[in-house]
Amino acid sequence: MPPKTAQKLAPFDVYVRWRPLPDEPGTTSIEKSTAESGDYQSVSISQPASSSSSSRGTRSWSSAASFTRIFEPTDDNKAVFDDVVSQAFPRILAGKTCNFFAYGHTGSGKTHTIVGYDHSDPSQTGLSLAAARALFDKLAQLNESLPPDADRESERLAVGLRMYEVRKKSAFDLLNGRTECHVREGPDGKTHVRGETESLEGGKVRVRPILIKPCFTYDSLLESLEAGLALRATGTSTVHDKSSRTHAVFELEIVNNALINARDAVIERHSELVPHGKHATDVYLAENSKGYIVGPDGKYMLNPDYTIDQARIDAAEATKREYEERLEAAEAHVQQIFASSRHPCLGGKFVFVDLAGSEYYDQKASSSAAASKQTAEERQEGRQINSDLFALKEVIRARSSGQARIPFRSSPLTMVLREHFLGSEGGFSAMILTVSPAAEQYAATMNTVKYGNLVGMAGGEK
Numbered sequence: 001m002p003p004k005t006a007q008k009l010a011p012f013d014v015y016v017r018w019r020p021l022p023d024e025p026g027t028t029s030i031e032k033s034t035a036e037s038g039d040y041q042s043v044s045i046s047q048p049a050s051s052s053s054s055s056r057g058t059r060s061w062s063s064a065a066s067f068t069r070i071f072e073p074t075d076d077n078k079a080v081f082d083d084v085v086s087q088a089f090p091r092i093l094a095g096k097t098c099n100f101f102a103y104g105h106t107g108s109g110k111t112h113t114i115v116g117y118d119h120s121d122p123s124q125t126g127l128s129l130a131a132a133r134a135l136f137d138k139l140a141q142l143n144e145s146l147p148p149d150a151d152r153e154s155e156r157l158a159v160g161l162r163m164y165e166v167r168k169k170s171a172f173d174l175l176n177g178r179t180e181c182h183v184r185e186g187p188d189g190k191t192h193v194r195g196e197t198e199s200l201e202g203g204k205v206r207v208r209p210i211l212i213k214p215c216f217t218y219d220s221l222l223e224s225l226e227a228g229l230a231l232r233a234t235g236t237s238t239v240h241d242k243s244s245r246t247h248a249v250f251e252l253e254i255v256n257n258a259l260i261n262a263r264d265a266v267i268e269r270h271s272e273l274v275p276h277g278k279h280a281t282d283v284y285l286a287e288n289s290k291g292y293i294v295g296p297d298g299k300y301m302l303n304p305d306y307t308i309d310q311a312r313i314d315a316a317e318a319t320k321r322e323y324e325e326r327l328e329a330a331e332a333h334v335q336q337i338f339a340s341s342r343h344p345c346l347g348g349k350f351v352f353v354d355l356a357g358s359e360y361y362d363q364k365a366s367s368s369a370a371a372s373k374q375t376a377e378e379r380q381e382g383r384q385i386n387s388d389l390f391a392l393k394e395v396i397r398a399r400s401s402g403q404a405r406i407p408f409r410s411s412p413l414t415m416v417l418r419e420h421f422l423g424s425e426g427g428f429s430a431m432i433l434t435v436s437p438a439a440e441q442y443a444a445t446m447n448t449v450k451y452g453n454l455v456g457m458a459g460g461e462k
């Protein structure tokens with residue numbers, strides 16, 4: 001089949017990627033075929049009649065023409081990168097966000113696709129690293145074109161790496177010792193993913209967001225990424241047990257030191273504001289608790305023996321306001337850096353997500369013999385993953401149909417991805433379904449393509 005490049009970028013494209021048949025004795029292949037319909041493709045799968053797999057009875061299934069392209073087992077990571085990711089560069093360089101999700105059963109090739117296992121072979125490099133490498137090449141050209149009078153130290157463009165796992169209701173920062181971060185909606189309606197609260201001198205309280213590591217070379221990014229990946233393996237018996245139960249997010253953002261410093265200043269100003277905000281509240285409460293007493297009728301009345309020191313309250317409020325203004329100025333400075341950047345690419349972002357194993361999105365599997373071996377915690381985790389993946393599909397559906405209210409709050413995963421989806425106005429999102437042709441994986445494969453088919457149908461006119 002000739003490679004097909006999507007001419008028009010739909011709001012959400014879905015791809016299928018067949019992995020090679022595992023090289024294990026006795027492994028047989030299912031029957032699979034691809035059909036074309038306009039710009040899209042459909043997949044049909046059927047189980048060999050001789051198969052003894054537990055999914056007998058559901059022998060064949062065909063999707064709608066909901067896939068932008070179906071990659072064959074012979075297509076390597078470079079082929080997937082060239083077709084799926086490289087088209088995003090003009091958008092990234094215009095400062096937009098593009099999201100790429102890998103979804104599939106454990107062992108079907110999600111990590112192989114997103115990160116890859118052989119980082120030295122360009123045909124095997126995973127999509128995130130291949131994107132980073134290509135991004136560094138583009139940024140080198142832009143950095144070379146900086147005028148002689150530019151402040152290179154602050155303006156030189158780099159790739160900011162963030163890496164975290166979403167598990168249950170928390171995110172774990174892989175570039176910061178796997179620190180647990182809480183996912184919350186702030187009063188501004190935005191999602192904040194923040195680590196533990198650090199108590200500093202003078203009552204200052206700092207809450208750090210997920211760490212962003214500015215990398216000025218590909219090698220330094222690779223080093224950080226490999227160190228972060230090593231942390232994914234800790235905590236449970238095997239990498240696969242664990243990696244399949246988390247959603248791993250890799251973000252590559254175009255940054256420079258000016259932006260990094262300005263964002264750090266916002267965190268600093270925020271930590272300075274905390275004690276003054278607390279002091280203003282304490283003063284207000286202290287004065288009012290002395291200024292009012294409970295009267296004979298049980299209602300509050302002014303205390304005749306104490307006059308509220310309004311000047312003290314006002315002074316504390318004024319100091320708080322001063323620190324609020326400093327914070328607002330720091331936030332405005334971040335915006336001003338974007339506005340005055342020589343290149344519109346600043347803030348452009350690739351987001352790669354290695355989603356939790358599709359086996360969790362199978363209601364029937366939850367009651368299967370395999371599922372009954374799970375611990376209560378694993379079952380609870382499975383339900384959370386299930387609701388995350390359902391919520392993701394619903395968010396994609398709501399966005400594509402132009403609904404005013406997008407249900408980001410439905411799950412921690414969609415809350416975390418909220419800013420990326422909103423930042424992808426003018427961007428591009430794609431899901432790659434990784435599937436195995438092994439007959440014993442037939443039920444898992446069907447489960448994955450069924451989910452992807454629903455996402456593809458939700459993702460825009462096909």
Ligand SMILES: Nc1ncnc2c1ncn2[C@@H]1O[C@H](COP(=O)(O)OP(=O)(O)OP(=O)(O)O)[C@@H](O)[C@H]1O
Pocket residue numbers: 018019020073104105106107108109110111112113117239240241243244356357434
């Ligand atoms: N398209 C492919 N080409 C070659 N090898 C592949 C491909 N897909 C997967 N593999 C190999 O199969 C094995 C399992 O793949 P991988 O670890 O990527 O699965 P996964 O879907 O990420 O699993 P898990 O959810 O358990 O983390 C790896 O050794 C990987 O190199």
